[in-house]
Amino acid sequence: MKTALITGITGQDGSYLAELLLEKGYQVHGIKRRASSFNTQRIDHLYQDLHEGHVNFTLHYGDLTDSTNIIRIIQEVQPDEIYNLGAMSHVKVSFDSPEYVANVDGIGTLRILEAVRILGLEKKTRIYQASTSELYGGMPENKNAAGFYDESSPFYPRSPYGVAKIYGFWITKNYREAYGMYACNGILFNHESPRRGETFVTRKITMATAAIAMGKQDCLYLGNLDALRDWGHAKDYVKAMWLMLQQDQPEDFVIATGKTTKVRDFVQMAFNYVGFTIRWEGTGVDEVGILDAIDEQKYQAATGNPLSVQSSEFPTPNPELRTLNTEPRTPNVGDTLVKVDPRYFRPTEVDLLLGDPTKAKTQLGWKPEYDLAGLVEDMMRGDLELFKK
Ligand code: NDP
Ligand code: GDR
Numbered sequence: 001m002k003t004a005l006i007t008g009i010t011g012q013d014g015s016y017l018a019e020l021l022l023e024k025g026y027q028v029h030g031i032k033r034r035a036s037s038f039n040t041q042r043i044d045h046l047y048q049d050l051h052e053g054h055v056n057f058t059l060h061y062g063d064l065t066d067s068t069n070i071i072r073i074i075q076e077v078q079p080d081e082i083y084n085l086g087a088m089s090h091v092k093v094s095f096d097s098p099e100y101v102a103n104v105d106g107i108g109t110l111r112i113l114e115a116v117r118i119l120g121l122e123k124k125t126r127i128y129q130a131s132t133s134e135l136y137g138g139m140p141e142n143k144n145a146a147g148f149y150d151e152s153s154p155f156y157p158r159s160p161y162g163v164a165k166i167y168g169f170w171i172t173k174n175y176r177e178a179y180g181m182y183a184c185n186g187i188l189f190n191h192e193s194p195r196r197g198e199t200f201v202t203r204k205i206t207m208a209t210a211a212i213a214m215g216k217q218d219c220l221y222l223g224n225l226d227a228l229r230d231w232g233h234a235k236d237y238v239k240a241m242w243l244m245l246q247q248d249q250p251e252d253f254v255i256a257t258g259k260t261t262k263v264r265d266f267v268q269m270a271f272n273y274v275g276f277t278i279r280w281e282g283t284g285v286d287e288v289g290i291l292d293a294i295d296e297q298k299y300q301a302a303t304g305n306p307l308s309v310q311s312s313e314f315p316t317p318n319p320e321l322r323t324l325n326t327e328p329r330t331p332n333v334g335d336t337l338v339k340v341d342p343r344y345f346r347p348t349e350v351d352l353l354l355g356d357p358t359k360a361k362t363q364l365g366w367k368p369e370y371d372l373a374g375l376v377e378d379m380m381r382g383d384l385e386l387f388k389k
Contacts, residue, residue, distance in 0.1 A: 001025055001027055002025075002080045003026065003027040003029065003077060003078065003079050003080050003081075004021050004027070004029065004080065004083065005029045005030070005073070005074065005077050005079040005081070005082045005083070006018060006021075006028065006030045006031070006082075006083045007030075007062075007064060007082075007083070007085055007086030008086035008087060008130070009030025009031065009032060009043060009059070009085070010030070010032050010033070010039050010040055010043060011042070011085060011086075011089070012193060012196050012197065012234050013085050013130070013191075013237070013238055013241075014030065014042070014043070014083075014085050014086075015046075015195055016193070016234050016235050016238045017083055017085070017241060017242070018030060018043060018046055019046065020238050020239065021242070022046065022056065024242075026056070027056050027058075028057050028058070029058045029060060029073075029079065030059050030060070031061075031062040031063075031070075031073060031086065032061060032062070033062070034061050040059075042195050043059075060073045060076075060077075064086045064087075064104045064108030064112075065103050065104060065107075065108065067111050067114075067115070070112060070115045071118060074112075074115045074121070074125075075119055078121070078124070079125055080124065080125065080126065081126045081127075081128070081245050082116070082125055082127045082128070083128045083130075083241060083245075084108070084109055084127065084129050084168075085130045086104070086108060087105045087130065087165075088100060088101045088104050089105075089197075090197070090199065090200070091159045091161045091162070091346065091350075092159075092344070092346055094159050094161035094162075094164070095159060098160035101160050101164045102160065102163070102164045102167070104164075105164035105165055105167075105168060106163075106164035106167035106168055106171075107167075109129055109167070109168035109171055110167075113127065113171060113172065113175045113181070116181065117179060117181075122179050122180065122181045123180075125181075125182075126183070126245045126250070127172070127181065127182065128186060128241050128245055129168055129169065129172040129184065129185045129186070130186065130188065130241075131168060131169045131185040131187045131188070131252070132162070132165050132187065132188060133188065133189040133230070133353045134157060134158070134159065134161060135155040135157055135162060135169060135187065136149045136154075136350075137155070137156035137157050138350035138352045138353055139154075140352070142155075142156060144356065147354065148258070148354050148355060148356035149254065149256075149353070149354065149356065150254055150355070150356040150358070150359070151187070151252055151253065151254055151359055155169075158348040158349065159350075168185075172184070172185050173252070181250075182245070182250045184245070184252055184253070185252040185253075186240060186255055187253065187254045187255065188237055188240075188255045188256075189230040189232065189254070189255065189256035189257070189355040190202075190229045190231050190232070190353065191231070191232045191233060191234045191237040191255075192233065192234060192375060192379065193233055193234040193235060193375075193378065193379065194378060194379050194382030195234065196234070196379070201227075201266070202231065202375075202379065203379065203383075204220070204222070205266055205267050206379040206380050206382075206383045207386070208220035209267075209270040209271055209273070209274060209276075209380065210380065210383035210384045210387045212331060212337055213274040213276070213299070213302065213303050213330075213331075213384070214328060214387040215328025215329045215330050216328060216387055218329075218335075218337075219336060219337060219338065219339055220267070220289075220337060220339070221338075221339050221340075221341040221344070222263065222338060222340060222341065222344060223341065223342070223344025223346070224263065224344070224345060224346075224349055225262065225264040225267070225280075225287065226262055226263065227263050227349065227350070227351060227352075228260045228261065228262050228263075228353065228354070229263070229353050230256045230257055230258070230260045230261075230354050230355050231257070231261060231372055232256065232257045232368055232370065233368065233369070233370035233374070233375045235370070236368035236369055236370055237255055237368075239366065240253065240255045240360055240364065240366045243360075243365070243366055244364065247363070247364070251363075253359055253360045253364065254355045254356060254357055254359065254360060255355070255357055255360055256354070256355025256356065257355070257357070257368060257371070257372070258354070258355065258356060258357055259372065260352060260353065260354040261372060264280065264289075266372075266376070267289060267338060269373070269376045270379075270380055271337070273298075273302055273377065274298065274299055274303060274380070275294055275295035275296065275297070275298030275299035275301075275302065276291055276293075276294055276299070276331070277292045277293040277294075278290065278291065278292060278337065279292035284340070285340050285341075285342050287340050288336045288338060288340070289338030289339075290334065291331050291332070291333050291334065291336075291337050294307065294333060302380070302384060303384060303388075304388065305328075305330070307330055
């Protein structure tokens with residue numbers, strides 16, 4: 001039985017990866033942070049009663065900013081594989097706390113690598129580093145001839161998050177070359193799921209669409225509607241992480257779908273799932289998305305509600321907060337469902353991401369199961385269930 005240690009186990013990817021490794025018969029250990037409220041919702045279903053004897057899923061309190069803690073946990077666990085997924089992962093927030101992000105996302109990676117070296121586990125422990133397409137920064141001149149970013153494209157990070165992650169990327173590569181460690185970078189493009197954090201754009205859209213369709217919210221406020229992202233499903237992407245650690249030689253791999261979509265088109269796809277068509281009007285910060293048509297059958301199938309519960313006003317309209325109305329009100333054709341709020345713009349933006357996963361497909365045999373339509377459906381279904389409850 002192999003033993004794996006996952007940092008960031010309470011996050012989106014950590015939870016899917018833990019499920020995958022448990023299915024494969026691994027002994028899974030994870031590092032969770034102490035928080036004043038519960039932060040283990042994504043993995044609670046994996047937890048077993050420690051008092052009942054044999055367990056193959058264990059959580060340790062810890063933090064990537066604490067070297068002694070990291071060394072002690074790795075010493076106790078003696079992992080065959082470490083997946084370093086822990087990070088302050090929000091690009092916009094990284095502009096607010098750049099030093100913290102450098103410490104966790106950059107130096108945190110060094111702490112893991114050094115701990116393995118200090119403990120003399122260089123030949124035993126394989127390390128996966130959660131690198132990111134944010135390293136490319138969306139610079140047009142750095143795409144390859146076919147218009148994609150691949151393993152040989154130059155980096156040009158555009159946020160404190162990207163800059164911290166570039167340190168993580170290079171220190172991982174350096175330890176591989178300097179000490180012969182099996183350490184590799186997965187350069188993963190955006191991946192989403194029903195477990196995605198609620199402030200990332202896809203989840204914000206699917207949650208708001210479900211809330212609006214169920215009459216519990218009036219409007220969705222977004223930033224840059226024209227950003228293009230290569231969106232895949234997190235369930236597919238954690239399989240690639242595992243595959244990267246099962247090779248003869250450690251190498252870095254791009255994981256992506258090879259297709260890119262605008263934020264506004266993701267919005268349209270989410271609203272279409274509940275039978276709403278959006279018409280865009282205006283430009284820049286004045287742009288709005290208006291409800292143009294409703295497919296009643298689709299609406300009923302998705303929400304389980306008839307359209308007849310319409311009234312002219314939302315009971316408690318609140319444009320600033322994501323207020324959940326107590327009395328549901330179904331939107332009418334002509335309502336403004338999406339507005340641009342410049343608060344969500346970033347000081348420097350990554351305009352376009354599009355990855356070429358050819359190396360992963362040929363060398364790892366990696367093949368995603370979800371396309372974008374399947375991803376939107378999975379997320380919409382999850383969020384409608386949430387609001388039905
Ligand atoms: P999440 O934000 O969902 O999860 C991040 C995890 O890191 C959480 O478990 C969080 O704990 C933990 N964490 C945060 N700060 C610390 C710290 N100081 N010490 C220890 N743990 C910490 O991210 P994802 O699951 O989406 O992403 C996983 C990794 O992959 C991240 O490193 C991210 O940067 C990277 N990545 C993600 C992509 C994506 O599209 N999802 C694409 C490319 C890379 P808590 O729950 O307590 O907050
Ligand atoms: P990203 O994801 O920055 O690509 O980082 P996010 O979903 O936050 O943004 C994607 C694009 O959507 C635009 N956008 C908005 N974004 C958010 N969060 N909220 C909004 O209201 C909004 N409106 C428009 C953004 O400007 C951006 O262009 C994610 C994270 O998971 C990183 O950790 C990971 O490394 C990269 O993906 C790959």
